[in-house]
Amino acid sequence: MNLRLADLRVGDPLPERTHRPSNVSLFLYNAAVWNPHRIHYDEGYATAVEGHAGIVIDGPLQGDWLAQTVCNWLGDDGSLLRFHYSNRLATCLGDTLTSGGRVAAVHPEQQLVELELWIRNAEGQTTSPGTATVRLAR
């Protein structure tokens, strides 16, 4: 990418990515993080017992997508210093979600860039907002 502080402007977009998790991808994620909570693989349990609309897409998985939004944009041109996300709306298997972000502030004297991040559902609602601070090499 060859990101340079001098070229960045507030509002510059980060590349968006569409996510459509499947039963298989959610299984792999929950196996990788050793998470046996049934709301992520047992639809009958998730809906009848815990009252969800379907199989719940893990919040931390969406947090990972937001971290990827930053890391894929950053490449080898800098480093991630701080990252934050929160879950605001439940999302379920079958939802189509889009991750994205924008440059929120540039601090050339410290070589820092602040980013605003989001995951939105097909209705355009933000399901997981986030922020990040990165340091660029130049």
Place this chain on the structure above:
Amino acid sequence: MLTDEHRAWIGHESAPVHVDVSRREIIKYALATEQVLEKYRRGDEAPPMFVFNLFAPLRGPDELRDDGLPRGTGVGPKLPLHRVMAGGTEIVQHRPIRPGDRLTGVHRIRNLYEKQGRQGPLIFTERELRVTDANGEPVLEEIQTSIAR
């Protein structure tokens, strides 16, 4: 709902947990999360959110409740609400996690508080995790919020 007994857990620090990071574990995570950067897919470096659950105790079926979550209190008090979901995470990263790292993690209950949600009461637990490497150098700090409803 929260009593003084619950709030007495605020500030409680757990015993240090040690984790040896393998390339294979990083690759599993990278593939499961559909990472695109080769450094993650080859397991040369772990993505930032690899740390989620990395220091949680590994429990088998006989130690899990019917909902799949661990029996007992884990790191924190037994709460009057039992349906738990992840609320969010904040990470301060000093350096990436790499294969071969021998990491030490210490959990601390940072805060416990109640809120009224749209569908009823909620209890928020903020857990802080400090991760250091074999030389005692800081690797990252994480604050994870879980929500019981």
